[in-house]
Amino acid sequence: MFKKILIANRGEIACRVAATARRMGIQTVAVYSEADARAQHVLACDEAVLIGGPAPRDSYLQWERILAAAKATGAQAIHPGYGFLSENEGFAQACAEAGVVFIGPPASAILAMGLKAESKRLMEAAGVPLVPGYHGADQDPALLKREADRIGYPVLIKASAGGGGKGMRAVMAAEEFDAALASCKREAINSFGDDAVLIERYVQRPRHIEIQVFGDTQGDCVYLFERDCSVQRRHQKVLEEAPAPGMTAERRREMGEAAVAAAKAVGYVGAGTVEFIAEQDGRFYFMEMNTRLQVEHPVTEAITGLDLVEWQLRVAAGQPLPLKQSELRIHGHAIEARICAENPEAGFLPATGSLDVLRWPAHSSFVRSDVRVDTGVVEGDAISPYYDSMVAKLIVWGEDRAQALARLDAALAQTHIVGLQTNVAFLRRCAATQSFTGADLDTGLIERERAALFGQPGLPLDVAAAAVVAHSLALEARTQDADPWSRRDGFRLTGDAVRRFDLAEGATHHEIQLRRPQRGAMVLSVNGVEQTFAVDSASPERHVLLLGNCEGEGLGQRRITVQTYARGEDVTVFAPQGSATLTEVDVIAHAGEGAPSAGRLTAPMPGKLVALLVKAGDAVKAGQALAVMEAMKMEHTLNSPRDGKVAELLYAVGDQLSDGAELLRLEEA
Template sequence: MFDKILIANRGEIACRVIRTARKLGIRTVAVYSSADADAQHVRQADEAWPIGGPTPAESYLRGDAILEVALKSGAQGIHPGYGFLSENADFADAVAAAGLAFIGPSGASMRKMGSKAGAKELMAAAGVPVVPGYTGEDQSPDLLQREADRIGYPLMIKAAHGGGGKGMRIVRDAGEFVAQLESCQREAKNAFGRDRVLLERYVESPRHIEIQVFGDAHGHAIHLNERECSAQRRYQKVFEESPSPFLTPELRAAMGAGAVQAARAIDYVNAGTVEFIVAPSGEFFFMEINTRLQVEHPVTELTTGLDLVEWQLRIAAGEALPLAQSAVPQRGHAIEVRLYAEDPDAGFLPGSGKLETLRLPAPDAHVRIDSGVIEGDTVTIFYDPMIAKLIVWDEDRPRALARLRDALAQCDLVGPKSNIEFLERLARHPAIVEGRIDTGYLDRHLEEFLAPAQADPALLLAAACTTLLAQEAEARAAAAASGDPTSPWAIADGWRLGHAGLRSLAFLHRGERLELAAHGTAGQYRIEHAGNSYAIEGAHLAGTTLSLRFDGQARRFHAFRQPGRIVVHDGVQRWVGEPVSMYLPAASEGAAGGGRIHAPMPGRVVLVKAKPGDAVEQGQELLIMEAMKMELAIKAPRGGVVAEIRAQPGEFVEADRVLATLEP
């Protein structure tokens, strides 16, 4: 076993490897960019070394710098995590040539499997079903257009050296092929350093099911069951589970056997994932092989009770697989979702900024949190904006879904916008609950997951009660600390001679101003809103639990107040409001800035598609930005004539920078 390893990655996977290494008595070396000097993986490792500037190209993609640190620090192996250099065959070879262990497959295996094109050709030769397509090295646009027309539409363009949903486009018409090809190649070049693509027929309404495989250096290979990842938005997985609710025992056995055969055919060593497209009929096609650990590996760990990172370390150290295929356990059901700093209402625009508040459920036998940040950390613009993975387990799927909903209800984030409410709606959607979602469902029906349900009036009333009870508690504390605690002038609970006076409250909720009038005190209130009057009895706030009777019906809420913010949750819906003064007018609305087009976040301009003097229509693309490993289209907010373009290709711009101006 190793004495010391280096982790050539960042974020939650680096923290995950550190935990397992510590359990095995292995010391860890972290590497970090200038943007990650205070990151959690740096703080948790036994030692950490700087390797360059903030962008991946200046740091985590610098194999020479990482290898230099490994040799200087005395590390015996390098764990690549996922992303960055984890599927770079040249880096794996360089590690081996330096006399260190690459904790993953060999460069030779990577070259066979790391290229989607090469892997597809290999599988076809081995008799594994593959989707019709083109995987050739000739990447001339004219040839690719001809091949696309031959394959037929709908068609998918995929980065040959990609992963994580990056560099993928669906083309439904020959006329849009060239534009989609160029966009895919740009994204692939930025994310993976290579712009080669492959083409394949797009299977309508498919499931995405992957098989976790492991091989050792002694000729053994097994699989550790499947994970279903069919809930996707723009090819990014948003909900992963094991076992799949779709597979029959026969189909599971066939796919597992095919995955193991693929691993054996190339003498695969360490962790890998064989991914399949599964048609509604149950017919399955090889899609790709990821020569690394996957982000969703925790669902496999929770349903098998195995530590996959420990297996990686032991196999890389020369040990044999610890289990035979027949001994691989499968227990219960596990689900993973990813909490991101992004704004679903703005097209899932990635966010950045300080995590002023980060509340996550306490880990236990049913809930696991994998995260690379804590409250007070900053989500930087340079990397993927994932904050945490929330993984739940229970004896069966319905109970696991219930665990997930409860865990999400306990999450809260202040700082950059997040996808918490989107995940909550996802976990209750019939397509998820009934296990019938396919890879395109979210993109076809996204409005079903974004439009908030009609809020229960009780949520607003609970927010009002939380505010009133908190104010009364603060008033009592202030009175107790005053020179005359019994004086009626030392309290602020709305007291009047003979009764409790009227108190006015106002909140901003989703841009709407809500005004309420409250009578009563000490948990007994009458609250008026929008012409209705509601009787509240027995309101009691204990920690973050609010209980009350609403017109005679007992209700329970998760509720808390922060400076400038109230959050209440009834177990199904979340309500977030901002207390505001009754005496301040609502913000005026207008067309301010309608002619000025701003950068929605920091990033790099990769393409300018308009010039001064161009007449444009509302929604027309003017510029393309690249930020947080994705492309963002900057569109005209209205029709008009381009007056100025204030950014050039290759230029890095800050958030809110004016990129262009329009005149009528």
């Protein structure tokens, strides 16, 4: 077994590998960029080496520096994690030539499966079912268009060297093909250095089912069952579960054996995933093979009780697979939710910022846990524009799917993140949809359930307002060491004591009054609607609210435990029903402020301008695509905020954009 390994990655996967290696008595070396000097994966390892600037191309993609760090520290092997260099055959080959073990498959297997067109040909020869399509080397756009017309729309354009949804577009009609192809090629060349694509028939209502495979250097290979990863946005996974709902033992064996055949066809060693598109009737087709450990591997660990990272290390050290196929079993059901810094209401636009509050439900790091959190950040860290937007993976396990679903909802409700936008509330809604709870799964689930997923209110205003008032009163009592109702600066000769609060949700202001009669309970009025109000505050953050209908004592009374976190004037409230953020406005402090300017085309986050779709003098309509920027490894189309005329272009293609930068000036048409 190895004495020391280097982890050529960052974030939660680097922390995960470090934890398993420590348990096995293996020392670890971290590599890090200038942006990650204080990152958790650096702290988790025994040694750490700086390898370059913040951008991945200047650090985590510099494999020569990584190899030099391995040699300098005496590391015998390199674990690539996932992403970055994990599927780079050049890096795997360089490791072999340098006498450093690459903890993954041989370079030949990565090369064979990395080019999708080549892998399709190999799978056809191995008897693995394929989706009808074009996988040829001729990349002439006119030929690709003819092939798409021949296959029949809708078709899917996919970067041949790609993965993770990058360089992938669904084309529903012939007139959309040229623009989609150009966008795919741009994204592919930026992400993978190769703009070759393939064209496939777009299967209607497909399920995305993948098989975890594992091979050793003795030639043995097993499958560790399946994962259903059908719930996706922008071709990237949102919720993953194992085993796949509705999977029969016969179909599981059939898909597992096909996956093993695919792996053996390329002499596969280590952990890999064979991904299939499955029809609703159960027919399945090979899609691609990811020649690395997957982000969603914890759900497989949860149902098998196995540590897949430990298996990786043992197999890379030349040991045989720990178990035979006949010894592998499924126990229970597991679901993983990817918690990302993004705004689902804005097309899942990635977000950046500081994790001012980061609180998780009670959890452990064991392979099979009721609740497990895999993350590479802690409270106070920042999500930067240099890397992907994932904050953590939340994994739950239950004896059956119903119990796993219940645990997932409870764990998400107890996940509190403040400081940037996240998809936590969206994940709760997604897991609660009729389609997901009923296991009516396909890759179009999010679009099909739009009405239930988007534009939904968070925590009801009466509860959110009561929580903010409770927070304000608790803070006053703590800082002034007195009951706020007993303060002498609120003198009155007679009548009820009244406190007024100006709360806002975005641009909407709410009139809030808290009245304490000379006799009886306090009354909270929210936009004229009254309810009795009582609160027991253990701290300025934790409050037990007692809210009741004013028509009769105790009638309709509710007891609600809430958490509040203040960030400037903004107070974020978390309750079992949901969350909300209200602004407690200081009217005097904001006196004289004007409304912000509107109708400007600005960068929603830091990134690079990769395409300008208009020129000075062009007339544009509201919603028209004007520019394309690349941020956090994805392309984002920026649309015109209003009708107008392009007066001036302020940036050129290739320029770096700061958050809020104005790309062009619009004037009235």
